[in-house]
Amino acid sequence: TEPSTEPSTEPEPTEPEPTEPEVMPGDVDGDGKVTSADARLALRAAVKLETLDEAKTKAADVDKNNQISTSDARKILRVAVKLDEF
Numbered sequence: 001t002e003p004s005t006e007p008s009t010e011p012e013p014t015e016p017e018p019t020e021p022e023v024m025p026g027d028v029d030g031d032g033k034v035t036s037a038d039a040r041l042a043l044r045a046a047v048k049l050e051t052l053d054e055a056k057t058k059a060a061d062v063d064k065n066n067q068i069s070t071s072d073a074r075k076i077l078r079v080a081v082k083l084d085e086f
Contacts, residue, residue, distance in 0.1 A: 023058045025086045026076040030055065039077035046070045062086060 026034035028041040042060040044050035045068045052060060052068070060068045062075050078084035 023055050025059060025062050026079050028052070028056050028060045028076070030059070034076060035080050036077060039073050039080055042068055042076050043070060043073035046073055 024032070024034070026038055028038040028045075029035075038059075041050060041052070041056070045052050045057070045060055047070070057068060060072055060076070062072050063069075075084065075086075079086060
């Protein structure tokens with residue numbers, strides 16, 4: 001028997017839609033915890049001493065106003081020392 005030359009009617013496999021990685025608010029360094037190190041990174045980014053990638057920026061922007069400010073760093077620090085929560 002010869003292979004069929006007719007087009008296949010099977011659907012072509014599709015790749016799953018890319019999803020954004022889950023970002024924990026305040027976990028700027030991505031280690032799974034909110035610590036003073038995260039607040040330090042956010043503060044450095046707020047005063048333009050550090051440039052963060054997209055995931056880190058999203059984690060550092062805890063007030064979700066599309067910019068990293070000293071207020072974000074303060075909030076992260078307060079959460080890290082259990083004085084506040086997100």
